[in-house]
C-alpha cells in the first residue's frame with residue numbers, strides 16, 4: 234500500500250470534548266500544530282489534559298462519565314485511521330458511547346475534528362497505543378463491542394509480533410467485554426485474517442468466528458472504514474468476522 238499523506242487539521246475547531254491526547258506534552262514539543270492546540274482559548278484549554286494515572290482504576294460508569302460526560306453502553310475502536318467508522322457510527326448510534334484509539338496523533342486529531350464538526354459528543358478519540366489503553370484504562374466488562382478494522386499487517390515475519398491481533402491484546406479485549414459483548418475483526422489480508430481468527434480461538438473463550446455477509450454499498454461513504462472503501466473500489470476481497478462473549 235502506498236504511504237498515506239498527512240491529513241490537514243482544522244486548526245480553529247474546538248475539539249476539547251472529542252480529543253484526548255495521552256502523550257500531549259511530548260507531542261506538543263515535536264509538532265507545531267499540536268503546540269498551537271496547547272494555547273488556551275477563551276479561558277479554557279482546547280484539549281483535555283489527562284494522564285494514565287488520572288484515568289485508571291475507574292468503574293465503567295466513572296470512566297464513561299469522565300470521557301463522555303454521560304453513562305451509556307460503551308464501544309471501543311482500535312486504530313480509527315481517518316475516522317470514517319467512528320464518525321458514521323457515532324451518528325447512527327446516539328445511544329452508544331464510542332471510544333476510538335489511534336496511535337497516529339494526526340489521524341486521531343483528524344477523526345476528533347470530524348466528530349466535532351458533526352456534533353456527535355458520543356464519539357471521542359484518544360491518541361494513544363490501544364494496547365496500553367486496554368491494559369491500563371478500560372475497566373473490566375465495560376464494553377458492549379470492540380472493533381478492529383484493517384489493522385496494520387506488519388508484513389515482515391520479524392515484525393509480526395507488533396500486530397494488534399495478538400494473544401495478549403485479544404485476551405485483554407475478552408476481559409473488557411461485558412457478557413454478550415462482540416469483537417469485530419475485518420481485514421483485507423487473508424493470511425492475517427486466518428492467523429488472527431486462530432489466535433482469537435486459542436487465546437479466548439469467545440464464541441465464533443461468525444461471518445458477516447458483504448453488504449452492497451449505496452454511496453461513496455457507505456463503507457465501514459476508509460480501508461474497506463479502498464479495498465472494495467479495487468475489487469479486492471474483505472474478510473469479515475465477529476466473536477461473542
Ligand SMILES: C[S@@+](CC[C@H](N)C(=O)[O-])C[C@H]1O[C@@H](n2cnc3c(N)ncnc32)[C@H](O)[C@@H]1O
Nearest residue numbers: 312314335336337362363382383385458459460
Ligand atoms: C491500516 S490502518 C486502518 C484504519 C481504519 N481502521 C480503516 O479501516 O480505514 C490501521 C490504523 O491502526 C493504527 N494503529 C496501529 N497500531 C495501533 C495501536 N497500537 N493503537 C492504536 N492504533 C494503532 C494505525 O496508525 C492506522 O491508522
